[in-house]
Structure formats: C-alpha cells, structure tokens
Amino acid sequence: MDKSIVLIGFMGAGKTTAGELAARKLNTGFIDIDLEIEKEFGMPTTDIFKKHGEKAFRTYEKNIIESKCTEKRQVISLGGGAFMDEGTRRTCLDSTIVIFLDISWEAWKKRYELLVDTRPVLQDRDLDEIKGLYSKRRVLYADHHYSILVDDLTPDETADKIVELYLHSGKKN
Ligand SMILES: Nc1ncnc2c1ncn2[C@@H]1O[C@H](COP(=O)(O)OP(=O)(O)OP(=O)(O)O)[C@@H](O)[C@H]1O
Numbered sequence: 001m002d003k004s005i006v007l008i009g010f011m012g013a014g015k016t017t018a019g020e021l022a023a024r025k026l027n028t029g030f031i032d033i034d035l036e037i038e039k040e041f042g043m044p045t046t047d048i049f050k051k052h053g054e055k056a057f058r059t060y061e062k063n064i065i066e067s068k069c070t071e072k073r074q075v076i077s078l079g080g081g082a083f084m085d086e087g088t089r090r091t092c093l094d095s096t097i098v099i100f101l102d103i104s105w106e107a108w109k110k111r112y113e114l115l116v117d118t119r120p121v122l123q124d125r126d127l128d129e130i131k132g133l134y135s136k137r138r139v140l141y142a143d144h145h146y147s148i149l150v151d152d153l154t155p156d157e158t159a160d161k162i163v164e165l166y167l168h169s170g171k172k173n
C-alpha cells in the first residue's frame with residue numbers, strides 16, 4: 001500500500017502528537033502541515049495570523065497539502081481548519097487514507113488551556129463560540145475513510161489504532 005495517511009479533526013484532537021508516533025511505528029515519514037507552514041513563513045502560526053493574515057495562512061495551507069498528498073507512505077497531520085476547504089477535502093479523500101480523530105466536546109474542553117496560546121482561532125472566541133465552531137466543523141470532518149474516538153486514548157493508543165486502520169485499508173485496496 002503506497003497511499004499516505006491524512007489525519008483530520010478539531011484542534012487538539014492529537015493529530016500532531018499521535019501522527020508522529022504512528023509514523024514511527026510504521027517506519028514512514030511524518031509531515032505536519034502546520035510545521036511546514038511555520039517553516040515557510042519563518043515564524044509561529046500566531047505571528048503568521050497577525051502579520052500576514054489568516055487568508056495567507058490558508059492559501060499556503062491548501063497548496064502544501066495538495067503537494068504532500070501525492071507523496072507515498074507518509075503520515076500527514078493537517079491543521080484543524082484545513083479540511084474546511086472543499087478542494088482540500090477532495091484531494092485528501094481521493095488520494096490518501098483519511099482518518100478522523102474524533103474528540104467529544106466534553107473531552108476537548110479539558111484541553112482548552114493547553115491550546116489557546118498557540119491557536120489564534122481560539123483567541124478571539126468565547127467558549128460558546130468555540131463550541132459553535134466545533135459543531136460546524138464536525139459536519140465536514142464526517143467525510144472520512146475511518147474514524148477513531150480519542151477521548152479515552154493515550155497518544156500511543158491512538159497511534160496503534162491509526163496503524164491498525166492503515167494496515168486494514170491496505171488489505172481492501
Ligand atoms: N491522547 C491525548 N491525551 C491527552 N492529551 C493529548 C492527547 N493527544 C494530544 N494531547 C495534548 O493536546 C495538545 C494538542 O495536541 P496536538 O498538537 O497533537 O493536537 P492537533 O490535533 O495536532 O491540533 P491542531 O489541529 O491545532 O494541529 C498537546 O498539548 C498534546 O500533548
């Protein structure tokens with residue numbers, strides 16, 4: 001199986017953390033799209049949003065995903081907002097194995113403090129507004145090949161499930 005894995009899901013679901021572990025277990029490359037964008041701009045995401053605006057971030061995000069999705073056998077962790085773009089959804093669903101890391105709102109709330117300083121999208125919203133964003137995005141994350149409910153999983157357990165699903169998808173394709 002040559003296809004890459006793409007991890008989607010809300011901010012803080014663990015795409016970066018579990019994705020890196022899964023890549024290690026599969027002995028494949030790991031690509032974190034947020035990190036690629038930060039390298040390109042030479043600054044953290046919060047500064048990219050401040051200095052260049054969200055639109056510049058999103059444009060680069062879409063382009064880099066398109067170029068990375070065709071690479072073979074990579075674990076690719078998207079940023080939480082990337083899958084809102086219709087073209088990105090199509091590219092990922094057509095050329096990779098898309099795995100949705102699903103986290104319940106109750107479990108997510110416990111991660112809020114870990115995230116807020118580095119996720120600009122959270123910074124100008126109160127908790128009710130974030131819940132609205134979570135619900136709206138969940139509709140689009142529903143377009144996937146596999147999902148994992150991560151509420152009670154450690155990153156290592158999530159990574160094991162990613163590996164299991166990937167190997168299972170290889171048997172079907
Ligand atoms: N299974 C887990 N249990 C507890 N904490 C976790 C788990 N997975 C990730 N975390 C913690 O949650 C925070 C966010 O994780 P991570 O950066 O992997 O999320 P993400 O899905 O990549 O978010 P983003 O969409 O913003 O890129 C980190 O501090 C990480 O240590």
Ligand SMILES: O=C(O)C1=C[C@@H](O)[C@@H](O)[C@H](O)C1
Nearest residue numbers: 011045079080081119120121
């Ligand atoms: O959910 C989002 O919109 C974002 C999530 C992060 O991964 C980053 O891509 C950025 O902070 C935006």
Ligand SMILES: [Mg+2]
Nearest residue numbers: 015016034077
């Ligand atoms: Mg991430």
